[in-house]
Amino acid sequence: MFILRFLARRLGQGAIIIFLVSALIFTLLRVVPGDPVRLMVGGMAPDTLVEEIAAEMGLRDPIHVQFGRYMGKVLQGDLGESFVRPASGAAVGGASFDDSTRGERAKVLDLIAETAPMTLQLAVLAMVFALMIGVPIGVWGGLYPGRLPDRLALYTSSLFVSLPNFWLGIVLALLLSVKLNLLPAIGYRGFSYTILPALVLAVEIAPFIIRTLTVSVAGVMGQSFIDIAKVRGLSRNQIVFRHALKNSAVPLLNLLGVQFSMLLGGVLVIEFIFDYPGLGLLTINAVMQRDFPLIQGIAIVTAAVFVLINIAVDLLATAIDPRLDY
């Protein structure tokens, strides 16, 4: 019963957030300069044609009218069609205005559904790498606060946050792909193409894991139930892995919820460098081409995922630690 009420409340709040995000992006896109119709029809088209097409598409109506129409469709699950991308997935933009081969335009929802699994694959692998790097360093640092492992954790995390993802991507591609020929880097033709981008993304996430774990493990280890566990005769490993780690898992989960948007920002840049065909590359291209419906669609989907992840994180946190309240 409590769970149902919790879910209803959070989903309601989430709906408001998503609505605000859509309104924000929608207004923003229409207020800033840059006419998408001009890009669609190409530079050669006469101004009258631009106006005609814009009026036909409803782009000259007042913003709130356009927004109402858009949200009406979104509620029915229709995120609209891309301005520039054809459904066949062939050439992107640049065609002249009277090109008859330009047929159906791609559905925004389809475009997102196609690329999202790729990004998910990248994100999950990156998260696994990040945990592999971050957990040992973080826990070790937390067990010896103020001593060498703790310093080491501080130094590694300071160094890792200081590595700009695009630069690290280039350097790693140069070393691992060009010089040593170990991993493929550019494009996507199989799972091995995910490893290098995921590694770069992991280096970006790891410092947050290290920092959170160092603080929370140190905090848990100072509490009386750990001392009692020693008296109960538990071995050090049992104490660390069964008690300390379990209690440190909650802040780690919360971190995931809060840092989700940062993670996505990293994905964006990394996919761009490695030409990895995921949601991030789609976003960058959409922005470059002023593909309003696609940008809006991505923003709405992202906000929805953000809301859902945060609800899931809170539910999981209460499952791990029953002391927490909904």
Added chain:
Amino acid sequence: MTSTDMPLAMAGPEAGRRISTRIWQTAFASVEFRIGLAVFVLLLLAALLYPELSGIDPTKMNIRAKLTPPLFMGEGWDWAHPLGTDQLGRDMLSRALVGLRYSLLIGVSTTVLMLLAGAMIGLFAGYFGGRTDTVLMRLTDAQLSVPMIILAITILGVSRPTIPSIILVLGLAGWPVYARVMRSTVMAERKKEYVRGAMVLGATDLRIMFTLLLPLVLPPMAFVAVLDIARMMIFESVLGFLGLGVQPPTPTFGNVIADGRKYLMNAWWIATMPGVFLVLTLTSINLMGAALERARNAIYGGA
């Protein structure tokens, strides 16, 4: 927790200043802060002085000296260009150092703007509560759920990126976290006796907010903001890399690296050397920031 809070709350801004000094002293005593500071000062001096003193113009082309490798690396290196030259014979060291200037300028001003915007919104939301709070916080949530970078490239991608617009966009995209922290501390603070006392004495809301609360709660936030300077510098370089930052021919880390990527195969140093500078600067700032954060947590007990 309570033991540090109580005297602080009663003494008001005066105690706040003393606590700031204590945080500085604790941080300065740590090794990592000193290392960070030393490296940072060195880089700052180099960035401020080298391009002028050496008289090398970072945008001056010299085709005859193009693609000179850095010192002791490969053939044909030259003392005049310690980090080599790019495809147009421009000196990499002075390009990297001028890039550092822009990066620092944008990083610092963005962080200040973001801190101020976040603090104001959090202050109003936390102080007035009720409907103001709900509206402002829902706005904050909405903004937190759109990745900052999507917002930034959307705005800069469709309008012309100039230095003020970059600062504005990054600053306005980064305030939500500060607003949240500010709101929760102000909410805790405003229930305390000294605020109620000031109300009884007839102080206006604005007076309480700006002369009593702000000086007390802003410093602890400002210390953590040092870490955000580094974060914003990365953002600036990411924007530059995507072609949405300060435009060429002005060299910035982002656009130099993006440019050098095309020559990665035969001149690896163009893309990598400026990055080394960026990483050094960021590490030094992050070390200082981390030391300050730890000192603050030790003194405030994590508040």
